[in-house]
Amino acid sequence: MAYSDKLLDHYENPRNVGILDKDDTGVGTGLVGAPACGDVMKLQIQVDEDGIIEDAKFKTFGCGSAIASSSLVTEWVKGKTLDEAAEIKNTDIAQELALPPVKIHCSVLAEDAIKAAITDYRSKKESKSEAAE
């Protein structure tokens, strides 16, 4: 099976591998998994005061397509607002990386991960503002 150059590039030179401090209130963490293949994916975003994602990191244990999908998403979300980032669809990821049909679930996982990270950031911010009142 031939993989696209973009996919191989993200797999061989993954961008933004690493971790952010999950206890930082400006950080949202999404942790998701695909049991069928035993994959686990962590995607984190650092959000500034204006609600712009200034940094993103990921750590994925899974196949090449899962690594490439999460790597691509961290690149895409940087500089975006939360609402813009939440609009990323798995089909966009799958198309960009030309994922073969059997690997579509990897892009679904990456979409789930960014959504989970945004949800985590928002719920942290809410509980912080509640605590401040």
Added chain:
Amino acid sequence: MDGPDSAADRAPAEEVGIIACWSCKGPVKQVNPLCETCGAVQPPGQMDHYQRLGLAVSFDINVADLDQLYFDLQRHLHPDRFATRSPRERAISQLQATAINDAYETLKEPLTRADYLVHLRGMGVFPEGCNLINDQALLMETMELREALAEAETTDQVDVLSVRAQDDIKVCIEQLSKLFSENDIEGACKLTTRLKYLQKLAEETRIHRMKLI
């Protein structure tokens, strides 16, 4: 008194119907791959993997019994036995052999058996099977263990993780047995997912260890 016709008692077949043999039109129990009257091989038909092999539906199975039932069936369905038969019967025997292999492969391993049993008992409740996960504790545990494995630089370090994974797998299978016997399908589904992650971890420890040697 009838003795058992194989290593294990065959499961009661009341719920499985009687069909007409395609060749001699005589009655055949649906669970039988061969016609009792004319010996013609019968199409696989719709039945679950347990029925197909003649086992009672349970997570706890005796693997020696399973092997015996499987080998008995395969012996009767070996392609050589049908070499001189009609093309139609040869084709049907292939379908039978495939269906029996499928059933055997699924029931042999605890993980695939658990997955199948959740599906069999919880159909409609878990349309995705045990393939969706929202168990954050399991994900965190998996992430930590996979990170520890990625950082392991000696075979000793890998072995610690490997032994832990094997122990966890053993405990998980024991717990699955208990939950299935209590008919707690939701709990069993959750543990099946955990078993998938544990087996994946065990596999990764093997791969990582080979790279270090």
